[in-house]
Amino acid sequence: MSKQLDVRGEICPYPMMRTVQALKKMGKNENQLVVITDHAPALDTIPTQAIRLGFDVKIEEVKSSEWQVILTRK
């Protein structure tokens, strides 16, 4: 199951903090979180925390200055 988290409009450190909160709340049957952000620095901070929490990271550019960070439980 996949969940979505929209943090567009938020700047550092909130995209990362929101993602960590969401990852920690994820139930056993959920294994994917898709974070949508328009804040480029979050493309460094979110992966660092997600990897430490045991997730794989994939980043896709949705359009100019908007990205999907796809976090999948290892």
Added chain:
Amino acid sequence: MQAQSGITDSPSKRFWEIVATNIGDPNIYKGAFAVMVAVAVYIFANNNEIRMGTYWLLGLGAGFVLQRTRLCFASGFRDIFLLGHGRNLKGILVGLMVATIGFSFLMARQVPNTALGTYPATAHTMPLGWHTVFGATLFGFGMVLAGGCVTGSIYRMGEGYIGSWVSFAGILLGLFVASFTWNWWYEFTIKDSPRVWLPHTFGHGGALFLTLAALVILYFLVIWWETRRGGIAPAQPAQLLPDTTFSNKVQNIFRQVFVNGWHVLLGGGIFGVVNILTFVSTRPLGVTGELSRWSLSLGNALGLTPGELLGTSSMAGCVLDTGDGTFLTFLLFLVVGIFYGSFIGALFAGEFKIRIPKQKSRLVQSGIGGILMGYGAGTAVGCTIGAFFSSIPSLSFTGWAWAFFALIGAWLGTQVIQRLP
């Protein structure tokens, strides 16, 4: 074989197709138009005074590099605690190393004999006292609350972050308030505070060596700390076209320069070079002195003036400036240049976008953070640029003290923002 697919490109025929492909991207039009405006401003500034033109170019360069590398001082001070991640701090340290080497040569020419006890006239050697402790701590705290330092807010304004515009207004207000308490701080501590310039004790070579050694040790400490906190994610791979045809190669170069973020260590290094060039022209980088001039001139127009600010005329660096009624100064071109350079970078990258936080309380947070930063910078004589990024390379001990207390403030800030909604 890969080389063969390149041969199918007939360069002359393909050239115009490649141009067409690239010009089809509307971001190039927007960016090119913004560059033409920048050139027009340069001609105007240069006709006014050569130094204004020079500072306009330096400001543009600084803003563009900051936008491309996303170098962020607030993150540098904050994320070492919050995230155990030193991406920005490492970039800043490299920038400091580069600037330190350049500055020390320039200062050795200004003060050939350190035994005389004189100071390099334009370097950022500020008095060190309780005002540094208080102002830097407040600055570090405000910067984390606002999510960006003074320069960070200026270049984010150019990317369309509304929160940064609110921070900026807060900074001007904070500087204005600081001017009314300046004389109290001056009598209390600033007038008796020493300007600790390391070459007086260690000579030029010794001070340069000690500063570089400290920066290198800090760099390794940051890596050690990152490893201890669980390592950091490798930089995301750049999104590029397959490197097979000439057209793709051209487009990839364009993407590497104008769209993808640059490596932060490269960015820090270039920012250090910009600082050296600024010093070569007149004086090192600094923004809060100029911002205080805007803020105090605005107050003056409204009939609110702090009166004479004691000791400011003889002080170096980003000291509060009441202004003399002139509108255009070379520093104005520097500050506006940082904003505009970032705007150009954001246009080319397609990253310019008006961004309003969904949660309106964030705007209040940005404003309060800005006011605290403004007051802190007005009192401690400078921000992350003037009192830190230009002060440590000036071989001034005050820059180190400023950094230490700003770090404490940033730590306090991280404790607060983690408890905010």
